[in-house]
Amino acid sequence: MFVFNSITDYHHQLKSGTTSCLQAVNHFLSRIKEKAHLNAFVEVYEKEALAKAAELDAKRNAGEPLKKLHGVVIAIKDVICYKDHSVTAASAILKGFNSLYTASALQYLLNEDAIIIGNCNCDEFAMGSTNENSSYGKVLNALDETKVPGGSSGGSAVAVQAGMCMLSLGSDTGGSVRQPADFCGIIGLKPGYGRISRYGLLAYASSFDQIGIFGTHVPDVALLLQIMSQPDKMDSTMDKTGPLPAFENPEPTPLRYCLFSQVMDHPSLDPEIRDNINALAEKLETEGNTVTRLDFEWLDYIVPAYYVLTTAEASSNLSRYDGVRYGHRSEKATEDLDAFYRNNRSEGFGMEVKRRIMLGTFVLSTGYYDAYYSKAQKIRRLLTEKITEIFEGYDAILMPTVPSTAMSIGQHDKDPVEMYLADIFTVFANLTGIPGISLPLFSHSNNMPFGLQVMTNKQEELPLLHIADRLMQQYKPVRAL
Ligand code: GLN
Numbered sequence: 001m002f003v004f005n006s007i008t009d010y011h012h013q014l015k016s017g018t019t020s021c022l023q024a025v026n027h028f029l030s031r032i033k034e035k036a037h038l039n040a041f042v043e044v045y046e047k048e049a050l051a052k053a054a055e056l057d058a059k060r061n062a063g064e065p066l067k068k069l070h071g072v073v074i075a076i077k078d079v080i081c082y083k084d085h086s087v088t089a090a091s092a093i094l095k096g097f098n099s100l101y102t103a104s105a106l107q108y109l110l111n112e113d114a115i116i117i118g119n120c121n122c123d124e125f126a127m128g129s130t131n132e133n134s135s136y137g138k139v140l141n142a143l144d145e146t147k148v149p150g151g152s153s154g155g156s157a158v159a160v161q162a163g164m165c166m167l168s169l170g171s172d173t174g175g176s177v178r179q180p181a182d183f184c185g186i187i188g189l190k191p192g193y194g195r196i197s198r199y200g201l202l203a204y205a206s207s208f209d210q211i212g213i214f215g216t217h218v219p220d221v222a223l224l225l226q227i228m229s230q231p232d233k234m235d236s237t238m239d240k241t242g243p244l245p246a247f248e249n250p251e252p253t254p255l256r257y258c259l260f261s262q263v264m265d266h267p268s269l270d271p272e273i274r275d276n277i278n279a280l281a282e283k284l285e286t287e288g289n290t291v292t293r294l295d296f297e298w299l300d301y302i303v304p305a306y307y308v309l310t311t312a313e314a315s316s317n318l319s320r321y322d323g324v325r326y327g328h329r330s331e332k333a334t335e336d337l338d339a340f341y342r343n344n345r346s347e348g349f350g351m352e353v354k355r356r357i358m359l360g361t362f363v364l365s366t367g368y369y370d371a372y373y374s375k376a377q378k379i380r381r382l383l384t385e386k387i388t389e390i391f392e393g394y395d396a397i398l399m400p401t402v403p404s405t406a407m408s409i410g411q412h413d414k415d416p417v418e419m420y421l422a423d424i425f426t427v428f429a430n431l432t433g434i435p436g437i438s439l440p441l442f443s444h445s446n447n448m449p450f451g452l453q454v455m456t457n458k459q460e461e462l463p464l465l466h467i468a469d470r471l472m473q474q475y476k477p478v479r480a481l
Pocket of ligand 1: 127129175
């Protein structure tokens with residue numbers, strides 16, 4: 001039987017002949033079939049993945065050296081373009097649409113001989129926290145099928161959680177990688193803004209969106225990040241510092257961590273999550289690190305600022321889906337252009353997407369722009385300044401990833417605002433552009449996992465991954481399925 005531990009271990013097995021890429025792909029394909037009811041995949045590229053595996057086995061057997069991701073089986077979120085494969089953002093408005101080109105980040109993985117096994121279900125246009133807003137239906141959490149996997153990258157998270165691939169890609173605009181990683185008991189990394197090219201990532205809110213990585217092993221996640229962080233002239237917002245150097249663990253030195261008092265005392269925070277994180281902070285201190293509680297009085301502003309700014313950007317980004325050149329076109333007859341757009345968009349978009357387009361249009365409208373959009377921009381600016389100040393004195397911020405463990409399916413159906421408020425701990429990193437990771441370090445008495453979120457300064461993904469690796473090795477993580 002094929003067992004995946006890490007890329008390094010897999011490559012050792014391939015070199016010693018104890019396994020093959022074909023065996024690996026067959027293993028994941030049968031796992032995908034066995035767990036099909038979880039609804040994690042939109043499409044499985046069965047034939048293609050098998051053909052690529054056979055090709056790689058032949059290359060290796062002919063003595064060719066292995067590329068960095070030789071035979072590594074990866075799933076992608078249905079918002080990442082892959083030439084000649086369908087991409088729909090789980091929306092009816094894009095049903096049947098095939099990508100005309102491949103996202104740069106994905107191309108970098110393919111160049112290193114990764115095998116893409118399929119694309120994964122998600123919330124429509126990456127808007128949501130439970131993966132219930134999908135035109136393909138909801139995704140189930142493999143640890144408890146009455147619970148949501150989180151969102152919006154729920155399918156990508158479950159694909160890793162339930163052992164249907166080695167690693168997967170999601171996108172994180174306000175927590176969509178870290179939050180499902182927390183709910184599913186796996187690692188979820190959101191790199192800093194601009195670290196990975198967004199070319200070929202369907203836009204939700206362009207000044208927030210980043211491709212993120214799900215995995216079970218920090219060095220694997222680091223390797224994918226290193227490969228995907230190569231420069232790309234197609235994305236002018238990319239960080240100009242160039243690709244990340246290779247991941248290797250330096251000698252551990254004592255670190256200066258901080259926690260925000262308002263976060264740890266927040267009424268929405270599950271007391272058991274709070275106690276576990278406090279206990280971990282104490283352990284870190286006994287090991288020679290410092291953990292300081294800081295005052296952070298802006299906590300209550302960050303969710304409103306996030307929802308004003310992202311919906312504003314979304315209302316503009318999603319205006320391209322009009323059914324004229326591509327996408328859903330209504331069959332209702334009309335002679336009037338406005339009605340034509342209205343029919344296409346009313347039928348093509350789901351409830352949550354419509355709500356956000358309307359909200360975004362409202363906050364940008366004359367008379368309200370200054371009251372909402374400008375004010376939210378000011379908050380964003382303030383947070384960015386605050387971040388600079390914090391990282392002058394501290395190496396990393398510790399925070400819970402989510403205030404609670406995975407919710408029950410249908411729990412937040414009636415009240416979208418309640419759902420938005422649950423993003424309170426993840427949107428901070430997107431508003432400020434810093435990297436963040438969720439590590440599956442804890443298990444709740446309700447038997448669900450939850451994570452520790454660690455954030456570092458801009459461009460400090462490598463120190464973040466070093467800290468993450470150390471924490472994962474030191475504190476026995478909850479194992480994925
Ligand atoms: N839950 C957040 C939202 O609905 C995050 C989405 C995301 O990161 N794509 O906006």
